[in-house]
Amino acid sequence: MSATTISTDKVVSSRKMRLPLPTALGIAAFCAFVIVVAPLFVVVGAALNAEAMFFPPKQLTLHWMVAALTDGSFVNGALISFTVAAVAATVSTIFALPVALQLRKAPPTVAKILTLSFMGPLLVPSVIFALSLYSVVIYAFGVTNLFVLVIGHVMITMPYPVRTITAVTENLDPALEDAASSVGANPWRTFVSVTLPLIKPGVIAGFLFAFITSWNDFSISVFLTPRELQPLPIKIYEYLLYQYRPLIAAVSTWSVIGSAIVVLIIDRLVGLNVFTGRRS
Amino acid sequence: MTQGFDIELSHCRKTYGDIDVLDDVSLQVKNGEFITVLGPSGCGKTTTLRVIGGFIIPDNGRVSIRGREVTNLPPYKRNIGVVFQNYALWPHMTVSEILSFGLRIRKLPREEIARRVDEALSMVQLTGLKDRYPRELSGGQQQRVAMARALAIDPEVIILDEPLSNLDRRLREELRIELKRLQRSLGVTMLFVTHDQEEALSMSDQVVVMQSGRIQQIADPRTVYERPANRFVAGFLGSANFLAGELVQNSRESRAEIKLGNGAVVTAHAPSVKQVGEKVTVIVRPEWLVLERQGSGLPTNQLEGTVGDVIYEGSAIRYGIKLTHEPESPIFLQERSNADVLKPGDKVRINVTNAVIATE
Numbered sequence: 108m109s110a111t112t113i114s115t116d117k118v119v120s121s122r123k124m125r126l127p128l129p130t131a132l133g134i135a136a137f138c139a140f141v142i143v144v145a146p147l148f149v150v151v152g153a154a155l156n157a158e159a160m161f162f163p164p165k166q167l168t169l170h171w172m173v174a175a176l177t178d179g180s181f182v183n184g185a186l187i188s189f190t191v192a193a194v195a196a197t198v199s200t201i202f203a204l205p206v207a208l209q210l211r212k213a214p215p216t217v218a219k220i221l222t223l224s225f226m227g228p229l230l231v232p233s234v235i236f237a238l239s240l241y242s243v244v245i246y247a248f249g250v251t252n253l254f255v256l257v258i259g260h261v262m263i264t265m266p267y268p269v270r271t272i273t274a275v276t277e278n279l280d281p282a283l284e285d286a287a288s289s290v291g292a293n294p295w296r297t298f299v300s301v302t303l304p305l306i307k308p309g310v311i312a313g314f315l316f317a318f319i320t321s322w323n324d325f326s327i328s329v330f331l332t333p334r335e336l337q338p339l340p341i342k343i344y345e346y347l348l349y350q351y352r353p354l355i356a357a358v359s360t361w362s363v364i365g366s367a368i369v370v371l372i373i374d375r376l377v378g379l380n381v382f383t384g385r386r387s
Numbered sequence: 388m389t390q391g392f393d394i395e396l397s398h399c400r401k402t403y404g405d406i407d408v409l410d411d412v413s414l415q416v417k418n419g420e421f422i423t424v425l426g427p428s429g430c431g432k433t434t435t436l437r438v439i440g441g442f443i444i445p446d447n448g449r450v451s452i453r454g455r456e457v458t459n460l461p462p463y464k465r466n467i468g469v470v471f472q473n474y475a476l477w478p479h480m481t482v483s484e485i486l487s488f489g490l491r492i493r494k495l496p497r498e499e500i501a502r503r504v505d506e507a508l509s510m511v512q513l514t515g516l517k518d519r520y521p522r523e524l525s526g527g528q529q530q531r532v533a534m535a536r537a538l539a540i541d542p543e544v545i546i547l548d549e550p551l552s553n554l555d556r557r558l559r560e561e562l563r564i565e566l567k568r569l570q571r572s573l574g575v576t577m578l579f580v581t582h583d584q585e586e587a588l589s590m591s592d593q594v595v596v597m598q599s600g601r602i603q604q605i606a607d608p609r610t611v612y613e614r615p616a617n618r619f620v621a622g623f624l625g626s627a628n629f630l631a632g633e634l635v636q637n638s639r640e641s642r643a644e645i646k647l648g649n650g651a652v653v654t655a656h657a658p659s660v661k662q663v664g665e666k667v668t669v670i671v672r673p674e675w676l677v678l679e680r681q682g683s684g685l686p687t688n689q690l691e692g693t694v695g696d697v698i699y700e701g702s703a704i705r706y707g708i709k710l711t712h713e714p715e716s717p718i719f720l721q722e723r724s725n726a727d728v729l730k731p732g733d734k735v736r737i738n739v740t741n742a743v744i745a746t747e
Contacts, residue, residue: 282475285442288462289469290489290540297463300488304479 147363154356175357184342185362188322191253191338195260196317202261203268203313208302211276225269228262233326236263241330256331256338260321267320268313275309319366392451393418393544393576399438399448401600408434409445410600416544416593419574421567423587426597427623432580435597436546439578441465453543468537468545472552474529476521482508482532483517489540507539510569527558534566544576551586563590584624588612596620612672614656617745621670628676628718629745630669634661643744644687645669649712652687655742668745673705673721675741678729688739692718694729704728708735 129137149162154171156164175181206225210218228236237259244255283305287297303310325340332341339362346355394416401409409431416422424432437443438450441462450458457465477485483504490500508514511531521529530550537545550566551559567590570577581587587594588608596603596611596619604616615621618629632645635652643657645667655669679689695717696707704724707717720737729735 280473280475282471282473283477285440285462286469286471286475286477286536287488288442289440289467290536291463291466291492292488293463296492301477305477 150356150359150363154353154360156353156356158353160351160353160356171353171357172360174354175361178354178358181339181342181358184337184339185365187336188338188340191257191260192318192321195257195264195321196314198257199261199265199317200268200310200314203265203272204310206269207272207276207306207309208298210273211279222269222273226266229266233263233324237327237330240327244331250333251331252333253336256328256333256336259327259331260324263324263327264317264320267316268310271313271316272306272309275306279305315370318369322362322366391418391454392416393420393453394422394439394578395449395451396435396438397449397451399435399445399450401434401438401443401445407600409438412448412597412600412602414595414602414605416576416578418576420592421570421577421579421590422593422595423579423581423591424595424597425581425584425587425623426603427582429599430597431600432582432597433548434600436548436578436580439544439546440467440469466540466543468540468542470530470533470537470545470547470550472549474521474533474550476529476532476536478521481518481520482513482524485521485532486536486539489536493540503539503541507535510538510573511535526554527562530554530562534569538573538575542575544578546578546580548580549582550579552581552583559586566590588624596623598623613741614658614743615670615745616658618668618670621672621743621745626673626719628671628673630671630718630742631715632667632669634663634665634667634744636663637661645742645744647690647713648715649690649710651690653690653739653742654688655744657744659746661744670743670745671718671739672741673719674703675739676718676720677738677740678706678720678722678726679736679738680727690718690737690739692735692737694731694733694735697729697731699724706735708737 152162152164153160155167240259244251284297287301328338328341392415397413399409399412426432438445486504487500511534513531594608594611595605598619604620621627630647632647634643635646636644641657644652644654646652692708692710694706695709698705703721706720709717
């Protein structure tokens with residue numbers, strides 16, 4: 108009986124010892140979290156205002172959230188954004204695949220330099236990049252259209268799939284492909300049946316990053332968008348030039364929700380059929 | 388001319404920068420033979436295997452499989468089963484998907500594929516694990532799946548790259564016996580790469596000993612152990628004493644008498660003809676030395692010395708013996724541990740029962 112009491116005491120005291128005192132690292136992480144998440148709260152809060160935009164909101168209403176979904180102009184912009192993002196992300200992922208696979212075979216120093224150069228579009232200020240692209244396009248074709256806009260988006264989104272696919276191919280054991288070749292698989296068959304399924308997480312993650320980058324892009328679109336086919340960020344910008352109402356915060360909130368859903372869906376897909384084979 | 392050999396390499400050379408990874412490597416493997424390529428890491432044994440498999444194209448030389456030249460063919464156009472060191476099982480496929488992959492590429496009928504997968508699985512005693520993923524298998528089971536994958540495609544030869552090196556000792560010994568039994572019952576030609584001399588000696592029909600990209604000796608296990616061609620082979624396979632001496636007489640066929648530094652005379656096997664008066668190195672394995680407890684006074688093959696180190700090794704006991712009038716480091720002698728144990732400082736007389744002259 109007494110033995111039990113003693114052991115209970117020990118449990119209690121050890122529990123007390125484990126009380127989570129915030130460490131410097133924990134505090135730093137919390138601050139970072141607040142800084143990242145705060146803008147989301149402000150946007151959502153502003154969207155719930157009844158009259159003018161305030162934060163925190165004075166009177167709560169879902170009126171603007173509903174209005175955002177029924178506003179033809181914004182819905183149209185969202186559709187264009189979605190199409191452009193889907194096409195641009197697909198194309199840049201398809202382009203990134205051979206790049207990443209070839210980088211893996213290059214000598215290490217060459218690979219390092221080339222990997223850095225593929226990050227190029229991230230290093231040039233995007234406004235300058237967009238302006239140069241605009242000048243070239245106008246000079247060459249005299250007009251800008253949706254095709255040109257997609258090309259611009261492919262260029263700025265490609266670094267993401269290149270990076271993510273390179274990261275997974277680095278951990279891919281070449282013997283797995285050698286083994287496929289040894290049982291008779293030609294290079295294409297090896298790629299489809301062995302390489303691609305094993306690098307799928309990197310491919311999907313890269314596509315996802317590219318999609319979101321394209322969806323949210325402003326500076327490329329503002330130069331290359333044809334007048335009649337404006338993507339969502341341009342619509343928002345133009346609206347803000349003339350009006351300042353919670354509708355715009357509501358549109359942004361929907362955009363954030365949409366992005367989050369895309370992330371969740373793809374994360375779910377990746378989690379379901381890819382990681383089963385990868386994590387051993 | 389190349390007919391009759393399942394694997395034939397002739398004068399293969401491969402250079403990376405200044406390093407000769409393969410330096411004029413030639414070897415022939417007969418049908419149904421189990422050949423081991425043995426050597427320390429970096430000796431070129433894995434490169435040899437990769438040249439046969441088609442993963443590396445040699446700079447010079449020819450590779451033939453069953454009389455067909457394949458030197459420049461990619462792996463998928465050869466018909467060679469490969470077992471990789473880390474097994475290289477595709478993590479996203481089940482065991483039966485892994486085994487049937489090569490058969491599906493060959494567009495065999497479904498029933499045929501199912502039959503051959505079952506057959507390969509029963510050969511490696513893994514029936515019932517068809518739907519497992521590689522990560523759900525133990526190391527030994529993964530090794531068997533890798534073996535079954537190589538067997539399933541009905542290859543002309545199978546090449547294995549240190550397939551047992553990632554397993555613990557007991558399992559390794561078990562699989563060694565099993566692999567050898569499988570090879571013998573199927574009559575399939577195998578080339579096995581290893582750095583483990585025990586594996587090489589216990590499994591092979593022929594052992595190829597390599598060092599720095601060159602073949603040092605090709606012979607059956609007994610010959611490489613008992614008649615090592617040179618100091619490297621003698622030292623790499625088991626342990627060996629090296630005694631310097633001078634050839635005093637070529638006695639019978641391929642035997643010679645050698646006078647050691649301390650005046651003792653030993654008879655040794657001479658693989659090549661040497662001249663009287665030539666300086667030679669005599670290789671003597673520790674178990675070729677026998678303690679002379681009775682003290683019979685034979686004129687030759689007798690050495691005298693003092694016991695230094697006494698090392699107990701379980702089934703055997705090893706003595707480091709300092710030879711009288713011989714400045715070199717002690718020689719080692721091994722005997723069964725059930726004999727009387729000597730103490731350091733004991734004077735002993737040793738009978739040399741076997742010795743070989745190193746060719747270089």
